[in-house]
Amino acid sequence: MNKNNKQYFFILGRNPELSIAEIVSLLKESGAKFELDLAIDCVLIISSAALPDGFFDRLGGSKKFGEVKGKINSLSDIEMDNILGDYLKEDKFRFGFSFYNFSKNEFKKAQIAMHKQGLSYKKELKERGIKSRLVESREDELSSVIVHKEKMIDGGADIVLIKYKDEIYYGKTLAVQDYNSFSARDYGKPGRDATSGMLPPKLARIMLNLATYKTNKVLLDPFCGSGTVILEALALEFKKIYGSDKSKVAVQDTETNLIWWQQRFVIGDIPEIKAVSIEQLGSKYEKSSIDIIVTEPYLGPPLRGRESLDQMKSIQNELQELYRITLQEFLNVLKPDGRIVMIWPVFVDKRGDQLFLNLKDRLDKLNLEIVNCLTDYDLSITQPTKYRQTYYYSREGQRVCREVVVLKRKN
Numbered sequence: 001m002n003k004n005n006k007q008y009f010f011i012l013g014r015n016p017e018l019s020i021a022e023i024v025s026l027l028k029e030s031g032a033k034f035e036l037d038l039a040i041d042c043v044l045i046i047s048s049a050a051l052p053d054g055f056f057d058r059l060g061g062s063k064k065f066g067e068v069k070g071k072i073n074s075l076s077d078i079e080m081d082n083i084l085g086d087y088l089k090e091d092k093f094r095f096g097f098s099f100y101n102f103s104k105n106e107f108k109k110a111q112i113a114m115h116k117q118g119l120s121y122k123k124e125l126k127e128r129g130i131k132s133r134l135v136e137s138r139e140d141e142l143s144s145v146i147v148h149k150e151k152m153i154d155g156g157a158d159i160v161l162i163k164y165k166d167e168i169y170y171g172k173t174l175a176v177q178d179y180n181s182f183s184a185r186d187y188g189k190p191g192r193d194a195t196s197g198m199l200p201p202k203l204a205r206i207m208l209n210l211a212t213y214k215t216n217k218v219l220l221d222p223f224c225g226s227g228t229v230i231l232e233a234l235a236l237e238f239k240k241i242y243g244s245d246k247s248k249v250a251v252q253d254t255e256t257n258l259i260w261w262q263q264r265f266v267i268g269d270i271p272e273i274k275a276v277s278i279e280q281l282g283s284k285y286e287k288s289s290i291d292i293i294v295t296e297p298y299l300g301p302p303l304r305g306r307e308s309l310d311q312m313k314s315i316q317n318e319l320q321e322l323y324r325i326t327l328q329e330f331l332n333v334l335k336p337d338g339r340i341v342m343i344w345p346v347f348v349d350k351r352g353d354q355l356f357l358n359l360k361d362r363l364d365k366l367n368l369e370i371v372n373c374l375t376d377y378d379l380s381i382t383q384p385t386k387y388r389q390t391y392y393y394s395r396e397g398q399r400v401c402r403e404v405v406v407l408k409r410k411n
Contacts, residue, residue, distance in 0.1 A: 005035070005047040007068035009160060009171055011100065011141070012042055012061065013202070017374065017381045018391040018404060019061030020044050022206045025373045026058065027051075029213035038169075039379045042100050043162050045169065052213075056175045058236060060182075060205025063144050064098075066160055068171040075113045075161075075168065080121040083170060087157045088130060094156030095121075096135035098142045098173070101163045107140055110161065144176035181235070190260050191226050191253030199225065199296045199343070203393055203402070204232040207294045207341045210373075210391075210406050215239060217291035220333065222281055222326075227254030229294050230271055231261055241271035242285070251275045278325060282332030290333045292341070296402075297326055299345040303399035312347045312355050319345065324362045331366055331409075339371075340407040346384075346392075348399050354384055356403065363407070371406040 012019040020039055023046075027034050034048040045068060056065040072078060084095055097114045099107050118134040125132045135142060135150050142150075142158050152158045158173035185201045192198065208229065211217075215238045221229040224243035233241050245251055254273050262270060276284045278297075300315045307315075323344070330340055347355040363369065372389040383392040385403050394401035 005049050007037060007045055007047045007169075007171075008051065009064075009066050009068055009162065009169070010044045010046075010056075010059075010062045011064035011098075011160070012044060013063060014395070015061070015383075015391075015393050016041050016044075017379065017383050017386075018206060018393055019059075020379065020381070021372070021374055021391055022059060022061045022209045024377070025210050026055065026213050028373060030055075036377055038162075038164060039377070039381060040101055040164065041381060045162070057178070058205075058209065059177075060202040060209065060232075063177050064147070064158075064160070064173050065175045066158075066171050066173040068169050070171075071167045071169050073167060075110055075117075078114075078117065078170070080117060080124075083159055083172075084121070084157055087172065088125070089155055090130065091155065093125065093130060093132040094135050094150045094152050095132065096137070096142050096146075096150075096152065096156075096158060098158055098160045099140045099163070100160065102140065102161075106163060114161075144179055147173060147176050148179075185228070185231050185235070189226070189231070189257045191256040199228045201228055201232055203404075204229045204294070205236070207343075207404060208232055208236060208238075210404070211292040211294050211339050211341045218242070218289065220244070220285065220290045220293050221295045222276070222278060222293065222330075223295045223297045224254050224273065225250050225296070227257045227273075229296075230254060230273075231257060233294075234261060234265075234271070242274075242290070243271055244274040244276040244281070244284070246275065246277040248275050278322075278329050281329040285333040287332060288335045290338060291335055292339050293330050293334060294341045296343040298322065299343065299400055299402075300347075303347060305350045305399055307349070309349065309355075312349060316347065316355055316357060320357055320359060323357060323359055327359070327362055327366055327368065327407075331368075336409060338408070340368075340405075342405055342407070343393075344390075344403040344405050346394075346401040346403050348401060354401070356385075356388070367410050368407045369410045371408055373406075 030052045034046050037047050038045040099110055122132050122134050147158045160171050162169040182201050218240045219233055219238050220242045222244050224245045230243045251273050258270050300319050344357045370389045385392045391404040
């Protein structure tokens with residue numbers, strides 16, 4: 001690591017490779033110089049002289065962000081004042097510990113050890129005239145909710161301990177994900193149609209970040225649904241946004257949500273939303289007028305887990321035809337150097353076997369290639385779509401999972 005660099009940690013979401021891809025993609029496009037020092041299932045550590053302003057606030061796939069202060073071989077090597085001394089406040093000081101990548105047995109021992117050290121340090125602070133509180137949780141980590149509610153970013157310290165082989169990285173959390181805002185855009189917006197399936201706002205944010213770092217790009221979501229991608233683009237302050245959907249109800253839902261958004265925040269022009277089928281896309285938008293397309297097309301009917309393989313293959317064949325038409329229409333409006341970030345469905349049968357769309361022939365015919373920003377990194381994290389050079393997003397128990405695909409024209 002360059003001696004002028006600092007180390008930063010990111011606590012990742014439930015789909016770690018996708019979270020890492022989002023971080024790496026943004027860093028590359030922003031021009032930041034960085035190195036990947038450690039990537040494990042729940043943590044990414046990078047080294048960099050500086051990160052772009054507001055970098056963490058832009059992310060959708062990371063729960064926490066902070067600075068690594070050092071490494072130790074054992075928890076007994078911790079000197080509390082060395083870790084916490086820079087953050088002490090005259091007002092009530094709240095501190096606690098979050099443990100990552102510890103085995104179950106290691107965590108129990110570590111929790112007991114740090115509880116004892118925390119109480120001892122609390123007593124020491126009292127003798128120095130500093131009121132303090134040791135914040136603890138039954139879980140391995142202090143959640144983003146706890147860290148926020150206990151005001152541990154500015155008025156205390158969430159000390160993060162990351163176990164890797166025979167060493168322990170330690171550092172302080174500098175920011176946590178704004179869960180309130182994401183929740184409001186997920187559950188608080190007035191126009192919602194849960195029966196048709198909804199793109200999670202955090203995933204929409206990740207997709208936008210895989211597309212670009214620059215908010216002056218012209219964005220189109222041609223399957224806008226209730227406007228999830230569009231709302232996230234507004235939150236990121238994109239300047240020119242278009243949306244369309246063949247469903248008039250979806251268009252109305254999006255327009256309702258945009259009015260709701262405008263009432264909460266001061267924005268410029270409200271994005272233009274049109275009722276347009278995918279087959280009409282090329283006639284409704286100017287040729288080569290769009291910089292990026294970020295979208296989740298129709299993923300097929302909900303699966304209950306009782307479908308036969310033949311039934312699933314029938315759904316797959318129908319969707320593949322829709323997606324072939326969709327990709328052609330995208331190219332009619334996309335700029336030559338434009339980028340597409342879209343979702344392809346992955347069907348999971350009752351045994352857990354996965355059925356992917358097969359669109360390689362279509363990509364070849366349209367001179368499109370899949371882009372994966374992690375190709376140059378040897379990550380120990382694996383996912384079902386690694387051989388396809390795409391990213392995987394799933395939640396436990398889902399029968400229709402999501403394959404996140406980034407496309408561009410071949411050179």
